[in-house]
Amino acid sequence: MSAKKSIGKFISDYAVLIIFTVITLAAISPSGLSISYIIQEVITRLGRNSFLVLALLLPIFAGMGLNFGMTLGAMAGQIGLIFAVNWSVAGWQGLVFAVLIGLPISVFLGWICGAVMNKAKGREMVTGYILAFFINGIYQFFVLYMMGSVIPIRNAAILLSRGYGIRNTLNLESVRQSLDNIFMLKVGPFLVPVITFVIIALLCVFIVWFKRTKLGQDMRAVGQDMVVADAAGIPVEKTRIIAIIISTVLACVGQIIFLQNMGNLATYNAHDQTGFFAVAAILVGGASVKRASIANVFIGVVLLHAMFIVSPLAGQRLFGSAMIGEYFRQFIGYGAIALSLVLYAWKSRKAADDARSGLRHGASGNGNGAGGQA
Amino acid sequence: MRNLKTFIQDFGWPRIIIFLFLVSLFVFAPAVGVRLDASISDVFNRFGQYAILVLALVPMIQSGCGLNFGLALGIIAGLLGSTLSLQLELRGFMGFFGAIALSAPFSILLGYLYGKLLNKVKGEEMTIAMYVGFSFVMLMCIMWLVLPYSNPTMVWGYAGKGLRTTITVEGYWLKILNDFLAIKVGRFFVFPTGLLLFVGFCAFCMWVFLRSKTGTAMTAVGSNPDFARASGVSADKMRTISVVISTFLGAIGIIVYQQSFGFVQLYTAPTPMVFPAIAAILIGGANINKASMVNVLVGTFLFQGLLTMTPSVINSVLQTDMSEVIRMIVSNGMILYALTRKMKVAK
Numbered sequence: 177m178s179a180k181k182s183i184g185k186f187i188s189d190y191a192v193l194i195i196f197t198v199i200t201l202a203a204i205s206p207s208g209l210s211i212s213y214i215i216q217e218v219i220t221r222l223g224r225n226s227f228l229v230l231a232l233l234l235p236i237f238a239g240m241g242l243n244f245g246m247t248l249g250a251m252a253g254q255i256g257l258i259f260a261v262n263w264s265v266a267g268w269q270g271l272v273f274a275v276l277i278g279l280p281i282s283v284f285l286g287w288i289c290g291a292v293m294n295k296a297k298g299r300e301m302v303t304g305y306i307l308a309f310f311i312n313g314i315y316q317f318f319v320l321y322m323m324g325s326v327i328p329i330r331n332a333a334i335l336l337s338r339g340y341g342i343r344n345t346l347n348l349e350s351v352r353q354s355l356d357n358i359f360m361l362k363v364g365p366f367l368v369p370v371i372t373f374v375i376i377a378l379l380c381v382f383i384v385w386f387k388r389t390k391l392g393q394d395m396r397a398v399g400q401d402m403v404v405a406d407a408a409g410i411p412v413e414k415t416r417i418i419a420i421i422i423s424t425v426l427a428c429v430g431q432i433i434f435l436q437n438m439g440n441l442a443t444y445n446a447h448d449q450t451g452f453f454a455v456a457a458i459l460v461g462g463a464s465v466k467r468a469s470i471a472n473v474f475i476g477v478v479l480l481h482a483m484f485i486v487s488p489l490a491g492q493r494l495f496g497s498a499m500i501g502e503y504f505r506q507f508i509g510y511g512a513i514a515l516s517l518v519l520y521a522w523k524s525r526k527a528a529d530d531a532r533s534g535l536r537h538g539a540s541g542n543g544n545g546a547g548g549q550a
Numbered sequence: 551m552r553n554l555k556t557f558i559q560d561f562g563w564p565r566i567i568i569f570l571f572l573v574s575l576f577v578f579a580p581a582v583g584v585r586l587d588a589s590i591s592d593v594f595n596r597f598g599q600y601a602i603l604v605l606a607l608v609p610m611i612q613s614g615c616g617l618n619f620g621l622a623l624g625i626i627a628g629l630l631g632s633t634l635s636l637q638l639e640l641r642g643f644m645g646f647f648g649a650i651a652l653s654a655p656f657s658i659l660l661g662y663l664y665g666k667l668l669n670k671v672k673g674e675e676m677t678i679a680m681y682v683g684f685s686f687v688m689l690m691c692i693m694w695l696v697l698p699y700s701n702p703t704m705v706w707g708y709a710g711k712g713l714r715t716t717i718t719v720e721g722y723w724l725k726i727l728n729d730f731l732a733i734k735v736g737r738f739f740v741f742p743t744g745l746l747l748f749v750g751f752c753a754f755c756m757w758v759f760l761r762s763k764t765g766t767a768m769t770a771v772g773s774n775p776d777f778a779r780a781s782g783v784s785a786d787k788m789r790t791i792s793v794v795i796s797t798f799l800g801a802i803g804i805i806v807y808q809q810s811f812g813f814v815q816l817y818t819a820p821t822p823m824v825f826p827a828i829a830a831i832l833i834g835g836a837n838i839n840k841a842s843m844v845n846v847l848v849g850t851f852l853f854q855g856l857l858t859m860t861p862s863v864i865n866s867v868l869q870t871d872m873s874e875v876i877r878m879i880v881s882n883g884m885i886l887y888a889l890t891r892k893m894k895v896a897k
Contacts, residue, residue, distance in 0.1 A: 292890055301677040302619070302680065302889065305680065309882040310883050312882075317875045317879070500692050506691075507685055507691070510688055513684075514681035517678045518682075521671035525673075
């Protein structure tokens, strides 16, 4: 009975992860890609994406769900990069420059995001999602109309031919892979961008350390129960804002790391999918709206991207159409998010119902209420 | 003075600003060489195009399911209806109403399943609805490629299979409602009587429905679930009904849109249809748990008026096209405003 129950719980906890592993493994052979190619691609994408996904952790600790507002940080990072290219600061120094420009912007945007989410408690996710759209409008206004007309741009090559507004695609040649190439280690047949991974490791250490600080503990208390945390004297709203600000700043740095690896910047839509990929990755890695760990991040990035690598080709081989593979991978990405949100909401409702009925039946108190009916 | 203050509070600053902005656009239009009659005709047209999609949001708001970010499901049901109608080569009113009839089974089935799902996730409906919508749109992208449609106007010419991204309805039921009893004044002004009559008819049906026994029960579930349960109303059943109606209206809405716009848009097209509809009803004064016919009509008119007038007027003044940015800021700003307001009933 108990073993059966725990298997059931394991399956429902990790349903998305299991489905993903199965699909990815099944798609490897029809894709016709060699294992070593897939591994190299996964290593590259781990370096490219992990930082962005790690940015999601703190808001989850603070009980604010998946921070779709991280896109705001991504936009700040892009503005930093635009200025780095404009002032022709090349190499890794250019990336540092971009971070320095992006930092105040992302702190400001993070503060706005946190304040808005405090006004929409319980609806943080959908609010963050819409806020990202809203700020996207303002971002476009700045980059498309203000830069070059009001904000001085020295480098005419990055402007549209009409004289103001940044080009649709910005070549990041001057900073391309400057972080990855500082120290590229060759391990067997694979290239490993060591410095990028060192930075990601440092962030992991920071997160582990941060969880143990007073602020980190407060954050988790707020995430558990806002009312109790408030009664305990924790400034709930402020703590939530700080969680979002840190997340936004990390997203800003993450986007810069992401783009230096990509090597060019789609000025007006590079950030569109940032939140989607990051959220899909962490959920695929076994996280839920309320519970996430560093392990979830890395498992998720590996699985999600392994599938993204194999599915277009597998689609082409199996159905004779690359488009089907492309649609399929987007379907799986969105589906993974939908499924894990549904499973989570369904479970927490069931737990609440069980607790209620436990309360109703047993006068013995609500200590074992949650297990009462299950 | 006090009256004015409460009025402004009820109406909300964003709406007043948008209203004043729209009025000033109309005032300045002739000064920058934009024809007023053509603009007004455009506004009526687009109002009719979008109104039913906006109307589709009402039942779910009333039953407490929040803003239907999953309206894409209804739109897809409509797309299935209209593509089937084209496949069967139905023409004229037969084609238009045929499309609606053919979409009905899909919308009822999809709406029923979607409603069941939303009942399981009370409190998280909006985020989940959004992602259910997205993933279903993607699933249907694959379906549009593989379903065995064969009408040569619909499928890709060279492959002979897989539906085109946009399919024209010309020769089938293009502007079937718009041209019905249309009144032409001068060269530029056309009043789409049939379209507006149809919109009015749908809005009237909804108005009557909300006052019927089922409609009242539905509103009760939304505004006070405990009271509703005490009076023997099944909350889950009412919510499911509201989702089915919303989905079916979404289907009708997109078919009405297509006959006026002239094209059936497939693949990822349904997703960007949803947010403007939500923005419109919110601009009209609805909030997350209360919406009326007035909100729908006023909101659609204001929002579509804004979308029609800003490109023409602003572009003539500034010589650039800022309409996309303005649309993005206004529509998402409006949704954001609604989401951050205090809800009177917390679940």
